[in-house]
Amino acid sequence: MPRYNPAEIEPRWQRFWEQNKTFRTPEDTNLEKYYVLDMFPYPSGEGLHVGHPEGYTATDILARFQRMNGKAVLHPMGFDAFGLPAEEAAIKRNVPPREFTEKNIANFKRQLKMLGFSYDWERQVSTTDIDYVRWTQWIFLKLYDTWFDETTGRGKPIAELPIPADIQNQGDQAVIEYQDRHRLAYEGDALVNWCPALGTVLANEEVTDGRSEQGHPVQRIPLRQWMLRITAYADRLEKDIETVDWPEGIKKLQKDWIGRSEGAEVDFFVGDNSAYQTWHEIRRTKGFPSSPESEVLRVYTTRPDTLFGATYMVIAPEHPLVEKITTDDQRLAVEAYREAAASKSDRERQEDKKTKTGVFTGSFAINPITNQPIPIWIADYVLINYGTGAIMAVPAHDERDFAFAKQFQLPILAVVKPTSTDDSVNWSDVEKGLACFSGEGIAHASGDYTGSTTENFKTQIKSDLATQGIGRAAVNYKLRDWLFSRQRFWGEPFPILHELDERGKPTGRKRAVPEDQLPVDLPHLDDFKPHGRLEPPLAKAPESWLFVEIDGVRFRRETNTMPQWAGSCWYYLRYIDPKNDKALIDPKLEKRWMAVDLYVGGAEHAVLHLLYARFWHKVLFDRGVVSTIEPFQRLVNQGMILGEMEFTGYRGADEQWVSSEQVIETEDHSLVLAKDRSPVMPIKLEPDQIEKVGDRFVLKSDPTIRIESKAYKMSKSRGNVVNPDEIVTDYGADSLRLYEMFMGPLEASKPWSMSGVNGVRGFLDRVWRMIIDERAEERVLNESVVSVEPNEDQLRVLHKTIKAVTQDIDTLGFNTAIARLMEFVNYFTKQSQRPKSIMETFVLILSPLAPHIAEELWSALGRTESLAYEPWPKFDPDLTIDQTIEIPVSIQGKVRSKITIARGMSADDIEQQALADIRIVELLDGKTVRKVIVVPDRMVNIVAT
RNA sequence: GGCGGUGUGGCGGAAUGGCAGACGCGCUUGAUUCAAAAUCAAGUGUCCAAUGGACGUGGAGGUUCGACUCCUCUCACCGCUACCA
Numbered sequence A: 001m002p003r004y005n006p007a008e009i010e011p012r013w014q015r016f017w018e019q020n021k022t023f024r025t026p027e028d029t030n031l032e033k034y035y036v037l038d039m040f041p042y043p044s045g046e047g048l049h050v051g052h053p054e055g056y057t058a059t060d061i062l063a064r065f066q067r068m069n070g071k072a073v074l075h076p077m078g079f080d081a082f083g084l085p086a087e088e089a090a091i092k093r094n095v096p097p098r099e100f101t102e103k104n105i106a107n108f109k110r111q112l113k114m115l116g117f118s119y120d121w122e123r124q125v126s127t128t129d130i131d132y133v134r135w136t137q138w139i140f141l142k143l144y145d146t147w148f149d150e151t152t153g154r155g156k157p158i159a160e161l162p163i164p165a166d167i168q169n170q171g172d173q174a175v176i177e178y179q180d181r182h183r184l185a186y187e188g189d190a191l192v193n194w195c196p197a198l199g200t201v202l203a204n205e206e207v208t209d210g211r212s213e214q215g216h217p218v219q220r221i222p223l224r225q226w227m228l229r230i231t232a233y234a235d236r237l238e239k240d241i242e243t244v245d246w247p248e249g250i251k252k253l254q255k256d257w258i259g260r261s262e263g264a265e266v267d268f269f270v271g272d273n274s275a276y277q278t279w280h281e282i283r284r285t286k287g288f289p290s291s292p293e294s295e296v297l298r299v300y301t302t303r304p305d306t307l308f309g310a311t312y313m314v315i316a317p318e319h320p321l322v323e324k325i326t327t328d329d330q331r332l333a334v335e336a337y338r339e340a341a342a343s344k345s346d347r348e349r350q351e352d353k354k355t356k357t358g359v360f361t362g363s364f365a366i367n368p369i370t371n372q373p374i375p376i377w378i379a380d381y382v383l384i385n386y387g388t389g390a391i392m393a394v395p396a397h398d399e400r401d402f403a404f405a406k407q408f409q410l411p412i413l414a415v416v417k418p419t420s421t422d423d424s425v426n427w428s429d430v431e432k433g434l435a436c437f438s439g440e441g442i443a444h445a446s447g448d449y450t451g452s453t454t455e456n457f458k459t460q461i462k463s464d465l466a467t468q469g470i471g472r473a474a475v476n477y478k479l480r481d482w483l484f485s486r487q488r489f490w491g492e493p494f495p496i497l498h499e500l501d502e503r504g505k506p507t508g509r510k511r512a513v514p515e516d517q518l519p520v521d522l523p524h525l526d527d528f529k530p531h532g533r534l535e536p537p538l539a540k541a542p543e544s545w546l547f548v549e550i551d552g553v554r555f556r557r558e559t560n561t562m563p564q565w566a567g568s569c570w571y572y573l574r575y576i577d578p579k580n581d582k583a584l585i586d587p588k589l590e591k592r593w594m595a596v597d598l599y600v601g602g603a604e605h606a607v608l609h610l611l612y613a614r615f616w617h618k619v620l621f622d623r624g625v626v627s628t629i630e631p632f633q634r635l636v637n638q639g640m641i642l643g644e645m646e647f648t649g650y651r652g653a654d655e656q657w658v659s660s661e662q663v664i665e666t667e668d669h670s671l672v673l674a675k676d677r678s679p680v681m682p683i684k685l686e687p688d689q690i691e692k693v694g695d696r697f698v699l700k701s702d703p704t705i706r707i708e709s710k711a712y713k714m715s716k717s718r719g720n721v722v723n724p725d726e727i728v729t730d731y732g733a734d735s736l737r738l739y740e741m742f743m744g745p746l747e748a749s750k751p752w753s754m755s756g757v758n759g760v761r762g763f764l765d766r767v768w769r770m771i772i773d774e775r776a777e778e779r780v781l782n783e784s785v786v787s788v789e790p791n792e793d794q795l796r797v798l799h800k801t802i803k804a805v806t807q808d809i810d811t812l813g814f815n816t817a818i819a820r821l822m823e824f825v826n827y828f829t830k831q832s833q834r835p836k837s838i839m840e841t842f843v844l845i846l847s848p849l850a851p852h853i854a855e856e857l858w859s860a861l862g863r864t865e866s867l868a869y870e871p872w873p874k875f876d877p878d879l880t881i882d883q884t885i886e887i888p889v890s891i892q893g894k895v896r897s898k899i900t901i902a903r904g905m906s907a908d909d910i911e912q913q914a915l916a917d918i919r920i921v922e923l924l925d926g927k928t929v930r931k932v933i934v935v936p937d938r939m940v941n942i943v944a945t
Numbered sequence B: 001g002g003c004g005g006u007g008u009g010g011c012g013g014a015a016u017g018g019c020a021g022a023c024g025c026g027c028u029u030g031a032u033u034c035a036a037a038a039u040c041a042a043g044u045g046u047c048c049a050a051u052g053g054a055c056g057u058g059g060a061g062g063u064u065c066g067a068c069u070c071c072u073c074u075c076a077c078c079g080c081u082a083c084c085a
Helices: A006-019 A052-068 A084-093 A097-114 A130-144 A165-169 A172-182 A230-243 A248-258 A273-286 A304-309 A328-343 A346-350 A399-408 A427-431 A454-468 A587-593 A608-622 A724-730 A733-742 A754-771 A792-810 A814-828 A836-846 A851-860 A907-916 A918-924
Strands: A033-038 A072-074 A146-149 A154-157 A185-195 A200-202 A219-228 A261-270 A296-301 A312-315 A359-366 A373-378 A390-393 A471-476 A496-500 A506-512 A547-550 A553-557 A598-602 A635-638 A641-651 A663-665 A671-673 A681-685 A690-693 A696-699 A702-713 A884-891 A894-902 A929-935 A939-944
Touching (some): A052 A598, A052 A635, A052 A792, A097 A724, A130 A146, A130 A185, A146 A172, A165 A172, A172 A185, A248 A608, A261 A304, A296 A304, A296 A312, A328 A359, A328 A373, A390 A399, A733 A754, A754 A814, A792 A814, A792 A836, A884 A918, A894 A907, A894 A918, A907 A918, A907 A929, A907 A939, A918 A939
Parallel strands (some): A033 A598, A312 A373, A598 A635, A884 A939
Antiparallel strands (some): A146 A154, A185 A219, A261 A296, A261 A359, A261 A471, A359 A373, A496 A553, A547 A553, A641 A681, A690 A696, A696 A702, A929 A939
16 A cells, blocks of 8 residues: 555544444543534535535544543534425425435435544434434423523423412413413414415524525414513523623624613503593502503603603504504504505515605504603504514604604604714704704703703603603513424424314313323324415324324324424433433433533524524523533634635627626626626636736736636535535545645635645645655555654654644644644655654644544554544643744844844843844944844844934 | 624735744746656745845724734625614
8 A cells, every 4th residue: 555545544444433432422420521512414415515524623623632632522413304495305306304314314424424523423313313302392391381480580380380369260271371371382373474485484583584594485474373482581691691602793693683672661641631641640659550551552662761752653553552543534544554564575564664654543642751642653664573562753863763754744853962072963953853863962852851861861761750650661672482383294293282172172271292102203194295374284194193182181283393493402412311211311411511612513503593502401401401501611603615716707798808897786686787787798717817917807818807706605506516525535534624624714714725625635645655655565664764763853843843733723723733734744754764753743643633544654653553542742842942043133123134042042132142233233334223122032123313 | 774704925824013924725947757647856925226125914094113913094895684662
């Protein structure tokens, strides 16, 4: 075996690791633990993408590095296998989703093994495994059995929910309904995002711009749905994020998504003045009720200090009071508006934010602080599911209200004056109603409050409103409860039964499937396709599945299924105790391994998966299943890998080249010339047709024609997808691993380059030839590799390399670690004597990055065991520091000469030596030295005039 | 519109406020070869009157003895998000 041949070496070592169970998780509890986790993949039919191995290689390097540092490493892998895309693909191919999914998992697993990742495969979990589904359903039942106690901020068993006396008096049914209203998993009528094309409802988080992730339009319809009360945990989700080591950007995204705001709720009476007076009097004595009377509109505002400027009100078209307050002469217009709003998709509603629409209801409410009647409008710019679904409009100080007031000629009253230092807006324009000022400032025309700062005003009025019983301080969140049911087949069935009466009609009562009857498996269905109606496919299940009898009572199973997120919310726990059939996880093992020390995955999961998982984890914490408040201690997002850089030129209809800055993209994604909108054709160009002039690329044959150069996202349609199988076949797994790490910083997005892969393969070839005799028939050492004592230079190179590589791996700086290994090889291939001991140490520090070639060389150097548990080499600090060093001498900050000094030389000595340097003496001739700055061991700077 | 990120040679990228461009790709020249590939050696930011010098980290200012690095403003690209009162 003369030449480096990864095709032979790599499968052989993969087999060795598997047969010797090299990467089985150690049970020795004396070792320090290290839990390093990848975001598990969704096993698509396409197979692994080159983006996947980026994060996986990073975590694998850490896992191997920590094993060599003597830690007990838990490094598992699994599959997020439920979900819409698999089901869609299965329908298209007409195979059952489970069969399709299992085939994909097998393929993914083959590809992952081919890359030599050191996963403990005995711990593999798939969210679709029936053993796994059992515990996902078990957690759902925990959510169902939990209510959130606001006073302690904790989730508690529903049996501990205090039942108010008035409910108790209404009987059992009332108590059941009361409990159901407080569960973390509850059924509610929600305006849902119904996607006709997919035949399912989607979560708010799965809808962007009124479209599904696949781009299908989404409508809003009311439907009875399972919801999870994540909003109860909003406060803790927001606060506890400060305790974890995550990128600041991701923390901010989560905080913004939770969207906590502080403000006040204020009640506006709808009716005539005398009724208002009476109401006001009652409120003064009785205080602010938990829900308003039927003739009262409750609003939420973050700017109670602008109450004097509230000149009208707006309620959402779906607001329950619309019917009641609409006057007869406005009824037709209001009804028409409501219908139009309901049939509009979210996308249409948002299409033109600047143009506001709305209709007057005919009614007036009384501003409780000015006692003036103000008109009530309905408009779709007020959302029913935020705050109270109603606002007080302050057009002088809110951009949206301002636009609306302008549109419908409503009065604008300025009540906040910018401070004298604030020149963001012209006050006289604001006063005249010509401009809107949304900042903070000084109260104006606000009764006794005039002159207060916004901050003081807010505090004062909150307490004044509370005293009068017409308002109170309130906190709101943008976060909504999590819509948790899907009208699809390929997901976990809900372990919930709906009670039926003798005629087979639902009674409205439900019960949980008893724990010992879990899991509820999916039934076999010949036809699992969605049919476009709201009824889920599981409704077509055989009666034997659909109907259950317990203690003589008949039940119908819940036929919705859980969303894909369910399984990924807790998989990191199951890896710790994957075979446990008595419990979700053994508490002793949970304490041993949690939290995850390093979690690596794509930033696209910044809010959804990571927020949902944290929510479940907190519920499990409250219910005593886990001991940690946060699951993922440290999070790192790997960047996106883009396709190879592409050069694109454009040709017009007349076949003439067009410069790229004249080309624009239209709304329907076609390319046209900016000046006359005539179509142009993109032409892919080769690098040799292009040159760079200044900061732009132009056509070599015509430098006036500018060319676009860009790396695009990999996509099937663009045809720039790189397949890991091909890279492994052509270059080897170690080359792929090394290249992905060498491309640049882990967290940056960067373009693929095939010649770059070839480059790192060249490095591995050089590593091989440094140690192995390439011309021999058998695998023998290169004749330069000899058992001699290394000389000092060689030792210095070695120890500097160990130091740099150790630190770089520790800080995930893999690209620079590889650069240091390359420098080592460049040095030692020039050495005619390569001490064997040094070669051995080198192989060890190479091994986390390129494990197959490292094992092979380790064995060639005469070792019989795997190097996976060899101690990580230590460096001698003395050998990493040179005793004589060359430092620059600059004049006026510009380097003019270099001097060689002994390390640690005093500043005075260095200064003398610098000023004595021939070149410096020459340059200083005729000048006066004003100042000399000496940084010992680094540099000298002379200031002279 | 809002938030976040990134701008350094032909390309990917390196640089605790202290020699800008480590390392790799590409390219040039040479050795080897019948030839090519591979390998090895030397070189490779731009410009100029070349053993030297000027300029140079998107742009404009600033702080500093000294700025890719810190501050202010600005431009471009990428990603996420979008009427949240």
